[in-house]
Amino acid sequence: MPNVWDGIGAGWSEGKVKSMKKCPFCAEEIQDEAIKCRFCGEFLDRAGKSKTRWCFSTSVVVVALLCLGPLALPLVWFNPRYKIIIKLIVTVIVIVVSIGCYYLTMDTYHRLTEQIRALGIK
Numbered sequence: 001m002p003n004v005w006d007g008i009g010a011g012w013s014e015g016k017v018k019s020m021k022k023c024p025f026c027a028e029e030i031q032d033e034a035i036k037c038r039f040c041g042e043f044l045d046r047a048g049k050s051k052t053r054w055c056f057s058t059s060v061v062v063v064a065l066l067c068l069g070p071l072a073l074p075l076v077w078f079n080p081r082y083k084i085i086i087k088l089i090v091t092v093i094v095i096v097v098s099i100g101c102y103y104l105t106m107d108t109y110h111r112l113t114e115q116i117r118a119l120g121i122k
């Protein structure tokens with residue numbers, strides 16, 4: 001009597017292996033149809049040729065935005081992995097934060113000059 005369960009088990013695992021692939025970013029086993037890795041969150045190129053450059057990785061973009069502010073916006077806009085709505089949201093946030101920082105700096109500067117004047121130094 002043939003073991004039915006062995007056949008089912010082999011077919012199941014074979015199909016499972018076929019539909020799995022390795023994530024090029026974290027080397028975890030993920031589904032072949034996945035466009036985004038569920039382990040590291042990286043987006044995968046469907047063609048399999050992940051030619052996403054290092055400067056477009058999310059962590060680099062975030063650090064660049066924090067350090068350079070609006071100067072790092074081209075990194076966001078030329079990033080092939082971001083949708084247009086994400087680019088717009090990031091741009092608006094960066095501009096708002098930049099304007100806020102500008103006014104904060106100007107406010108601090110004015111208070112400082114006022115205090116200096118009040119002290120009679122200048």
Ligand SMILES: [Zn+2]
Pocket residue numbers: 023024025026027028037038039040041042
């Ligand atoms: Zn991954």
